[in-house]
Amino acid sequence: MGKNKFTKEEIDFLSKNEYVVKVTESQVTFTNEFKKICVLQSNKGMTPSQIFNNAGIGYHLIGNSRARNNISRFKEKYSREEGFSRRTGSGRPRNKEFTSIEEELQYYKDKAEYLKQENNFLKKQKALERQFK
Known part of the structure; x- marks a missing residue:
């Protein structure tokens, strides 16, 4: 687990953003809309700091490595057939x-x-x- 945890004030700030689904002290879950925006803007040459700041998320809160890793992961998921949604049937098989x-x-x-x-x-x-x- 990472050492950069969010404070109560940071959690409150992030949870009010329209692109944030959920915030805990150690992670942020973004909307699919924001993930798509990140991919498209990154492909146009925008930096992670510009993308997060334009969305009102606050790059300084997210941090450099977390932002870059998120965008990299978003790009990978965006290229998949099922997009940002989870794969079905990827878990333990049920009794048939x-x-x-x-x-x-x-x-x-x-x-x-x-x-x-x-x-x-x-x-x-x-x-x-x-x-x-």
Whole structure:
């Protein structure tokens, strides 16, 4: 975690800005609109200090490295297909409900095959470990 924390006054100031969604003592969450503005203005050659000051956010509060890192991250997300929204299905998979017996049977066959391959790999790994001890 960074050492630059926001004071209560800074949090109050930032939270009143139209481009800020949420502020904690250690981070600021910006609106998608502001993220897009940052990308477009940065591509036109504006510096991070100009972008943040023009938005009324106060570059001196955000800091140089935080501002540059945010803009870099915004550019990366802007170029993705889903844009600034989070990817769906990127977390831990949910337990699946099967619609048919065949689907469930195929699932368990695939799982059994996977486990067989995993066991074979682990057996080979143990054999190699024993060989080199």
